[in-house]
Amino acid sequence: MNPELYLAALVVQEAQMGLMVLDSNENIVLFNEWLVKAACLPEKDAIGKNLLQLFPELQGTRLQSAVETSLQKGFPSLLSQSLNRTPFPIYAGAEEYKTGIRMEQLIHVIPLKGGGITPQRHCIIQIANVSEAVRREKILIEQAKELRRNLITDGLTGIYSRRYWEEQTLVEFRKARRDCSPVAMMMLDVDLFKHFNDTYGHPEGDLCLQRVARAAANELKRPRDILARYGGEEFVALLPETNLEGAAVVSERIVKAIQNLQIPHLKSNVAPYVTLSIGVACGFPVGGDTQETIISEADQALYAAKHLGRNRVVLRKDEFFFTTGNIKITNGIL
Amino acid sequence: MFALNELQQDALLEIFNIGVGKAAAALSKMTSEEVLLSVPTIEFLEWQEARQHLPCGGKIICGISQRFEGPFTTEAVLMFPEDKSLEIIRYILQGDSLFDQLTEMEQEGLCEIGNIVLNACMAPIADIFSAEFHATMPEFRIGTSEHVLRIDMAQSNRVIMLMLVKLQMEKREIEGYLAFLSVLPDMQRLSANIDRFISELQKRVAR
Numbered sequence: 001m002n003p004e005l006y007l008a009a010l011v012v013q014e015a016q017m018g019l020m021v022l023d024s025n026e027n028i029v030l031f032n033e034w035l036v037k038a039a040c041l042p043e044k045d046a047i048g049k050n051l052l053q054l055f056p057e058l059q060g061t062r063l064q065s066a067v068e069t070s071l072q073k074g075f076p077s078l079l080s081q082s083l084n085r086t087p088f089p090i091y092a093g094a095e096e097y098k099t100g101i102r103m104e105q106l107i108h109v110i111p112l113k114g115g116g117i118t119p120q121r122h123c124i125i126q127i128a129n130v131s132e133a134v135r136r137e138k139i140l141i142e143q144a145k146e147l148r149r150n151l152i153t154d155g156l157t158g159i160y161s162r163r164y165w166e167e168q169t170l171v172e173f174r175k176a177r178r179d180c181s182p183v184a185m186m187m188l189d190v191d192l193f194k195h196f197n198d199t200y201g202h203p204e205g206d207l208c209l210q211r212v213a214r215a216a217a218n219e220l221k222r223p224r225d226i227l228a229r230y231g232g233e234e235f236v237a238l239l240p241e242t243n244l245e246g247a248a249v250v251s252e253r254i255v256k257a258i259q260n261l262q263i264p265h266l267k268s269n270v271a272p273y274v275t276l277s278i279g280v281a282c283g284f285p286v287g288g289d290t291q292e293t294i295i296s297e298a299d300q301a302l303y304a305a306k307h308l309g310r311n312r313v314v315l316r317k318d319e320f321f322f323t324t325g326n327i328k329i330t331n332g333i334l
Numbered sequence: 335m336f337a338l339n340e341l342q343q344d345a346l347l348e349i350f351n352i353g354v355g356k357a358a359a360a361l362s363k364m365t366s367e368e369v370l371l372s373v374p375t376i377e378f379l380e381w382q383e384a385r386q387h388l389p390c391g392g393k394i395i396c397g398i399s400q401r402f403e404g405p406f407t408t409e410a411v412l413m414f415p416e417d418k419s420l421e422i423i424r425y426i427l428q429g430d431s432l433f434d435q436l437t438e439m440e441q442e443g444l445c446e447i448g449n450i451v452l453n454a455c456m457a458p459i460a461d462i463f464s465a466e467f468h469a470t471m472p473e474f475r476i477g478t479s480e481h482v483l484r485i486d487m488a489q490s491n492r493v494i495m496l497m498l499v500k501l502q503m504e505k506r507e508i509e510g511y512l513a514f515l516s517v518l519p520d521m522q523r524l525s526a527n528i529d530r531f532i533s534e535l536q537k538r539v540a541r
Contacts, residue, residue, distance in 0.1 A: 033525070062360065062364055065360065069453055069457070073453070073456075073457050073467075074466055074468065074469065075453045075456065075457070075462055076449075076469055077446075077449055077450075077453065078442070078445055078446050078449045078471060080439070080442035080443045080445065080446040082423075082427055082440065082442060082443035082446075083365070083426070083427075083443050083447075106442065108471060110471075133438060134439065137437055137439050140437070141430070142439075144432040145430070145432060153343045159510065160406060226508060323395075333539055
């Protein structure tokens, strides 16, 4: 053997990737040391065998058709890990072999033109272990998901964050303008929460906010309705494609749900338990109503609800305020 | 100006449609999602005028390219706008849209899709020439269509065979392009071999 050929054979055996050569009948003529280890298969058991005889599970797969394309047409193929994952039963070590966890593989099938002393066409199957790259990408994706969760949820209560609410409001206003549909907004505030904190302490206050937020969010049944923490003990809700009457029904349900929690609040002059006030407003973005005007009207309605004795819902319609019983409230009371 | 007659164009479109049809069947089988591919139109652009007529204007596109060398030497490129490329690969891999750019694994996946489509298109061309071709591994490129197609005005005598590609997945239809860049003599050889292929077909039908 001349020295170059000897060196080439050594390189193939020592290469840190799987190298297998098939002849034109798909019989294995070369199976390098890396593959012997990864497949836990002695070289003598591989050489001379047909590819599908040695690996019957490859029958009908993309790898088999890539080998055919290579041997018949002379075209190379790339088999990505994302579309093929683990075509060959090969393992990173003894532990993985025992547990059956296969190596993630990136495979190249490369035709070798026939000529000289090997007139037939052959092909190389080159296998790289990409498990580490796959693992890194999984971590990256998990971290991005976590980051996104943190951006869209409020850390304390677990409901949506104000930032997400603002993003979704923009989206829903665009939709409402296109569909000529109404948008309702609610401002919600836990009554006399400062007294609650002073009486029971901040840890209890946090628990109270969590329970109130969960109970209120439970009353929003449609997937596009959003309840978010606006700040402190204030919450805000966005109800697309909802008129004032619809929003009033939902608001009443929320006020009842908070009453039903029966969280003791002995310093409250409204009830012996925690209560909630809600201001509601509605507008048509197509008619020029903006997010700011509707929110400001809902805020004024919330102020009216507080003024009327809390633990209730007040609606703002045109220039006027109404209770949910459709009783008009004159400005004199306010 | 290089052009094919109507019969030649129809034959070539038929050949490419069989090719992309096979590629779509392979993709559907691999992903268990129904993927349909078709090539409805074909046109030829001279190198000099290509810059003005390239698809997707200044938009960023992703291209997968392979060079095939033989009696018809060509640089074959499958390309889709960047946002559509993300849509395709995330649909096929059922991945989340967390990033506005391709991840490494997604890029490799796209490269493989391009490889399947380009090999399937060139296989019948090799049959028409009854000749052996040497081909390179697929290469991923991102940028404007000018960059992806490596338009270099210094190279004259070149022709681009440009085809619209329609990819259907579920209810979505995504448009991209398939381009074959060759020098004029190669395009002329393609034209002559299509004629030979058509006349052999006619003889077979006559028999």
